[in-house]
Amino acid sequence: MAKTEKTLAPLVHIVKRDPGSVTWKYRLLVRAIAVLAALLLSGILITLLTKKNPLAVYGSMVSGVFGSPRRIWNMLQGVAMLLCVSLAVTPAFKMKFWNIGAEGQVLISGLACVATMMFLGSALPTGLLILVMVAVSILAGTIWAVLPAIFKAYWNTNETLFTLMMNYVATQLVDYFLKVFVKDGSGVLTPMPQFGLPVIGNQAYLLNVLIVAVVTVLAYIYLKYSKQGYEISVVGESENTARYIGINVKKVIIRTMLLSGAICGLAGLLLVGGTNHTISTTTAGGRGFTAIMVSWLGKFDPLYMVLTSFLLVFLDQGAQQVSTDFRISSSISDIVIGIILLFIIGCEFFLQYRVVTRKNRKENV
Amino acid sequence: MKKLFALLLVVLMVVSMAACGKKGNETKGMSDSPLPSKEITKDFEVKADFKIGFICLHDEKSTYDKNFLDAADEAIKALGLTETQYIIKTNVPEGKECYEAAADLVDQGCDIVFANSFGHEDFMLQAAKEFPEVQFCHATGYKAHLENVANYHNAFASIYEGRYLAGIAAGMKLNEMIEAGKITAEEAKMGYVGAFTYAEVISGYSSFYLGAKSVCPSVTMDVQFTGSWYDAVEEQNAAEALIARKCVLISQHADSMGAPGACEAAKVPNVSYNGATYESCPETFIVSSRINWAPYFAYIIKCANTGATIDTDWCGGINEGSVVLTGINQDVAAEGTLDALKAAVEGLKNGTVKVFDTKNFTVAGAAATGDAVIDGIFEESKTQSAPYFDLKIDGITCLNEKF
Numbered sequence: 011m012a013k014t015e016k017t018l019a020p021l022v023h024i025v026k027r028d029p030g031s032v033t034w035k036y037r038l039l040v041r042a043i044a045v046l047a048a049l050l051l052s053g054i055l056i057t058l059l060t061k062k063n064p065l066a067v068y069g070s071m072v073s074g075v076f077g078s079p080r081r082i083w084n085m086l087q088g089v090a091m092l093l094c095v096s097l098a099v100t101p102a103f104k105m106k107f108w109n110i111g112a113e114g115q116v117l118i119s120g121l122a123c124v125a126t127m128m129f130l131g132s133a134l135p136t137g138l139l140i141l142v143m144v145a146v147s148i149l150a151g152t153i154w155a156v157l158p159a160i161f162k163a164y165w166n167t168n169e170t171l172f173t174l175m176m177n178y179v180a181t182q183l184v185d186y187f188l189k190v191f192v193k194d195g196s197g198v199l200t201p202m203p204q205f206g207l208p209v210i211g212n213q214a215y216l217l218n219v220l221i222v223a224v225v226t227v228l229a230y231i232y233l234k235y236s237k238q239g240y241e242i243s244v245v246g247e248s249e250n251t252a253r254y255i256g257i258n259v260k261k262v263i264i265r266t267m268l269l270s271g272a273i274c275g276l277a278g279l280l281l282v283g284g285t286n287h288t289i290s291t292t293t294a295g296g297r298g299f300t301a302i303m304v305s306w307l308g309k310f311d312p313l314y315m316v317l318t319s320f321l322l323v324f325l326d327q328g329a330q331q332v333s334t335d336f337r338i339s340s341s342i343s344d345i346v347i348g349i350i351l352l353f354i355i356g357c358e359f360f361l362q363y364r365v366v367t368r369k370n371r372k373e374n375v
Numbered sequence: 376m377k378k379l380f381a382l383l384l385v386v387l388m389v390v391s392m393a394a395c396g397k398k399g400n401e402t403k404g405m406s407d408s409p410l411p412s413k414e415i416t417k418d419f420e421v422k423a424d425f426k427i428g429f430i431c432l433h434d435e436k437s438t439y440d441k442n443f444l445d446a447a448d449e450a451i452k453a454l455g456l457t458e459t460q461y462i463i464k465t466n467v468p469e470g471k472e473c474y475e476a477a478a479d480l481v482d483q484g485c486d487i488v489f490a491n492s493f494g495h496e497d498f499m500l501q502a503a504k505e506f507p508e509v510q511f512c513h514a515t516g517y518k519a520h521l522e523n524v525a526n527y528h529n530a531f532a533s534i535y536e537g538r539y540l541a542g543i544a545a546g547m548k549l550n551e552m553i554e555a556g557k558i559t560a561e562e563a564k565m566g567y568v569g570a571f572t573y574a575e576v577i578s579g580y581s582s583f584y585l586g587a588k589s590v591c592p593s594v595t596m597d598v599q600f601t602g603s604w605y606d607a608v609e610e611q612n613a614a615e616a617l618i619a620r621k622c623v624l625i626s627q628h629a630d631s632m633g634a635p636g637a638c639e640a641a642k643v644p645n646v647s648y649n650g651a652t653y654e655s656c657p658e659t660f661i662v663s664s665r666i667n668w669a670p671y672f673a674y675i676i677k678c679a680n681t682g683a684t685i686d687t688d689w690c691g692g693i694n695e696g697s698v699v700l701t702g703i704n705q706d707v708a709a710e711g712t713l714d715a716l717k718a719a720v721e722g723l724k725n726g727t728v729k730v731f732d733t734k735n736f737t738v739a740g741a742a743a744t745g746d747a748v749i750d751g752i753f754e755e756s757k758t759q760s761a762p763y764f765d766l767k768i769d770g771i772t773c774l775n776e777k778f
Contacts, residue, residue, distance in 0.1 A: 078479070078482045078483075080475075080478060080479060080482055081479065084475055194517075194573075195493075195571055195573040196469075196493045196494045196496065197469075197494060198469050198470075198493075198494040198496070198497055200497045201471075201497060201498075201501065285471065286470065286471045288470070288471075288497075290468075290469065290470050292468055292470065293470070330464075330466075333465065333466075334462060334463065334464050334465075337463060339434065339435075340434065340465070340466055
């Protein structure tokens, strides 16, 4: 008896898939099952916790995102801004430089932009003012990003901690300047739409959406087809290999973070100069961190990231509508978002590995 | 031995709790309110297609927002609005999101959009200018009478009257302590935990102090600011610091349980705000004032349905039912407090009592002057609904001013 047991394979075991062997049909199937399973589980939870009809809850989510032209525009703006910040962090992540400071980079450029609007708004002609706003915002974001990069490249400091700390500095600076700028105690700086970027097509968010669309295509080409994009991938795979084939790693790190910071600066410019015309400590709205998820879920591919940004904005905006329609605590919506994300991330496991049972194995052998 | 001791303790606690439970007679525990909420009467028809939207900064977890949400529910129920006639958006930040929320409420057919936080004002104004056919009402703001936008309105309540009444209860407690020989008349010093140094808070603590002074002339007060509307730790620290400075009674204008909790721990009497803290502070809670927003909601809904114009600045008072008091904790309050407060309520109603009567206070040793002083009375909340009394009156010491 003991002998035969020894020869038996384990009941189940896990084997890595050959990446080439996974068809797109299979990918689609696994992801569809994951989403359905997540919706089913969340539905059961919603019914148990709130006694509401889960179908009505999902209906309310959809209506919260697509229910009116305004909501669709809000969604487009949300996707554009989240995508913009995600595009900023992607080159750094691809290089395995853990830039978690996008939040601060966006905020500081927004602060620079709002200060320009306040103090130069009435002094400069519109065209020149916009040029200064663009330059100042992008410069501020770049400085905030390149500082940790220089320290990393020359003294190998920990970029995760450095960029994270820079977030707090930026937030506190915004807080401080709001106290200086605002005198009535509300902490809210009155919006200055008269000094904003031009509105095209009578649609407040159209300019942002178009600019981000262009940046997305450029980022795709840069990462996939340019020499610099290739260098980023090599540095990310192995710094030693990069050095061996003659890539200047220091230069790549600094150059990539300059780019990362510049795109964050653009996000700050669009948020403050383009739509909000004011700033608060929550102007970046956690996008600097959500962008990390967008980037990873989208496998650092700018085109996939359009989809993952949409997914996250859809869940967030839909959840707000659910808590309005059903007057349930926003925590319930957060739980549902958590479940859906967990399933979507978890299903990647089944795309990269397969589960082999004892019976299957025998047949294989 | 230890077990026996523990058992003894448990028995002792049960017995003492049972003893406490017996205190439910007329002069113990919570009394009726000397200034209760008014029932809303419906004297108009709500149109079938009428709709109102509410925007709140946080949700029920914040005492500030809960006060608004409870009032909204009260008004909705009293006026018989159906499920489809109101929309409540919670957790709306003080930014672009507020404008988007307001615009979305307009898209959904709201005739009135209401927002509850000071910082919402700019974004409500923006929406009001864009949608002139919809009425925008904003609580605690001050820009309506400056901006001249016909469909934009501010609202507040004369809560300084509520605080004045609460101050009377505090003053009577001090008198009781003086008579019992616990403190001398000169030692009658109160402490006050304030959030910020703006008029809203200054008007609040000054009226509280004047209420106390009206019955206890020797009273003084120390004020400690926290720089936040909600910071339990800071508020607790501030209350403890005030107690250490020999303040024998504490009140506060901030939204957490920090100060009342510190008072209960130190057994120092507390006059609360925004609702009764009797449940968690039975040995120190005296009375609490709060704003009831339900009368304002009923008023704007009536205006929208009858075609009347909403006041640019609406300041609800005692007569409107906007200022209310909780019951009095008779275990802590001085004897006769209930009757004294009832008499003072009548005085405020018929105008014989004025909170900011310049005969009753001085500023740097002299009588108060200024545009707001008319016939010897500082007329609070007349030119705008939000408080603007910000005089530094004698008898009150601000310990810090940085906020």
